[in-house]
Amino acid sequence: MRLLFGSCFTFLIAAAIGLGATWLTLTRGVAFGTLTIGAWTAWPKSGSVDIDPYARAIIARSGELPTGMGDGVAFYAHTDDAGDNFDGRCTFAISGLTPPARYWTLTLYDPEGRLVANTIDRHSFTSEEIVRDVDGRFVITVAALARPGNWLPTGGIEKFILVWRLYDTPIGVATKTTKEGPMPAIVRKGCS
């Protein structure tokens, strides 16, 4: 009797621990092989055969195709440099140096990876279409309402994420320091 009770208890706890840990790691993401620069995080190995089992499970579940290692690398940001979550009702300024790459794109998604509806049908910027000042510097303003210059609309959604993709770049698995790959700073400018 005691054996039966004990084993039932053990199986229940085991299922709870096991499935709970799986759910947590797949929804929150795990920190294997990450390359973090400022608020930006990339998983360069996810674009190769060296992808870890957790990243494989996450990709299989979401249905996305990861950026291949010979193609480029994708950096994800969920917060600004101060650690505040991206809220579509707030204004964020993105500026600074970009890592060496032939082209880059910056895209705004909702947390599920869908593009966000907005009045001007703008979901991303490429390195070619950005408006720069005479020194080649740029500022991208992420906000719900129209802004002069490079305005990336949030559509006013509660939570969004930014993906910075570098194409034909030396940044990857071997990158260790932020000196090799400076990423733009993200600063919150206030909320409406």
Added chain:
Amino acid sequence: MIRAVLWILAAILLGGIVHLSTVLAMPQAAKQDAYSRLVPLTPVNAMVQLAPPTSETAIMPFMDPAFATAVCRYDLTGGSIKLIAPVSQSYTSVTFYTRKSVAYYAINDRAAGRRTIELDLMTPEQHAQVPEEEDVTAADRLIIESPTAMGLIVLRALAAEPGLMPMARRALASATCDIQPVQ
């Protein structure tokens, strides 16, 4: 008391096994992975352009809207595949994925170094059957080995500005992926 601790230890150990096995089983169990999403939209061994992602519909999450995308869903059981892709004006890349979305090879236009990207995709067995002298004489013949018989070739062409999207799509339209019957 000791008995209760042992039960809890056993539970933790078993929980770890459950966790690892569910993570490892996920790619097999996933019903909405990229390949499954593309099955109703793409024929086998033919290059097809994908509809660009919009805020209403997107075939896959996290697609880059600045790119025109074409997919060849391949099956190598009938022979190897010859991929010919003209490069677009700004940037073109080819990425090879297994049936389970693992990107096992990617190349861009600069690495390919020509006006068109030309590749032969085959299984390791088919590669072993390629006559050796043919392999050597055709030095610029690029052969890619697919770890699985089925998978995806994804061709991406950048439209550096939204106005250049028609040009990027036109470049992809002439890309082909044809099966080379076994001699």
